[in-house]
Amino acid sequence: MKSATNVATEPLHDLEEWDEFLAGRYKQGKSEAEFRQYDAVATPGVAEFYRLNHKFQTVDYVLGKEKEYFGLNKGEKSIWEAAEFLNTLVDDSDPDTDLTQIEHLLQTSEAIRKDGHLKWFVLAGFIHDLGKVLCLWGEPQWGVVGDTFPVGCAYSDQIVFPEYFRANPDFDVPEYQTKYGIYEPNCGLSNVHMSFGHDGYIGEVMKNYLPEEALYMLRYHSFYSAHRHDAYRHLMSKHDIEMFEWVNKFNPYDLYSKGHVKPDVAAIKPYYDDLFAEFFPAKIAW
Ligand code: FE
Numbered sequence: 001m002k003s004a005t006n007v008a009t010e011p012l013h014d015l016e017e018w019d020e021f022l023a024g025r026y027k028q029g030k031s032e033a034e035f036r037q038y039d040a041v042a043t044p045g046v047a048e049f050y051r052l053n054h055k056f057q058t059v060d061y062v063l064g065k066e067k068e069y070f071g072l073n074k075g076e077k078s079i080w081e082a083a084e085f086l087n088t089l090v091d092d093s094d095p096d097t098d099l100t101q102i103e104h105l106l107q108t109s110e111a112i113r114k115d116g117h118l119k120w121f122v123l124a125g126f127i128h129d130l131g132k133v134l135c136l137w138g139e140p141q142w143g144v145v146g147d148t149f150p151v152g153c154a155y156s157d158q159i160v161f162p163e164y165f166r167a168n169p170d171f172d173v174p175e176y177q178t179k180y181g182i183y184e185p186n187c188g189l190s191n192v193h194m195s196f197g198h199d200g201y202i203g204e205v206m207k208n209y210l211p212e213e214a215l216y217m218l219r220y221h222s223f224y225s226a227h228r229h230d231a232y233r234h235l236m237s238k239h240d241i242e243m244f245e246w247v248n249k250f251n252p253y254d255l256y257s258k259g260h261v262k263p264d265v266a267a268i269k270p271y272y273d274d275l276f277a278e279f280f281p282a283k284i285a286w
């Protein structure tokens with residue numbers, strides 16, 4: 001079955017293609033120089049995806065999407081309903097070898113659980129990509145996945161394919177191209193507008209239910225220039241820097257827990273039923 005997001009105008013075959021690009025880019029033991037090389041030979045679909053992402057994620061676009069989605073007016077769903085909804089985001093690749101979205105989420109959360117982490121950390125593993133439901137509400141791939149970055153200030157050259165920012169209309173707004181741009185030094189990330197995508201959105205959905213450490217994991221898990229390359233420290237508060245330890249703890253589970261062994265969903269479902277019941281009411285606003 002083809003989903004609405006898998007139309008000819010979308011550069012990625014499916015959203016997993018971006019996740020696979022990241023896993024390749026940040027393969028354990030790779031040097032910075034090797035990332036660059038890897039990026040240069042990245043599949044054309046990924047390069048085209050970043051070209052669109054860097055061109056269209058403007059301050060105006062981000063403020064508009066925050067207004068549209070951060071009010072959480074897309075209806076109420078339980079966590080399982082949201083996960084089942086995300087599962088309808090299917091592509092036309094081989095159903096026998098590909099994992100469903102729920103299976104991907106469970107691989108992340110089960111890897112965290114096996115390492116003996118606290119329940120909210122396991123929960124963050126399951127939930128972190130549920131914001132990809134944005135695709136099902138008609139958002140383009142470049143507005144749902146991809147590395148996130150602050151808008152309204154100079155772009156870090158640690159962001160993948162930085163040369164594509166030249167086509168962003170904000171590149172010609174001098175106020176947006178200084179080091180601090182529209183922000184104050186070390187103002188804290190809660191005051192910074194990040195490029196719009198599944199991270200910031202799921203952070204809003206979860207903000208009344210999860211501890212702050214988990215919310216940092218959700219909100220900043222695709223902010224690779226900051227958590228992998230230490231960029232944007234001049235906008236971060238001392239508190240952000242402390243909390244980024246948790247983002248860093250989370251990242252390996254996101255990148256490296258995906259295998260091709262299907263989790264036994266029926267067997268582990270009761271654990272997750274209890275976990276969701278502990279943190280959430282029956283349904284929450286999306
Ligand atoms: Fe993600």
Ligand code: FE
Pocket residue numbers: 019128129254
């Ligand atoms: Fe993920």
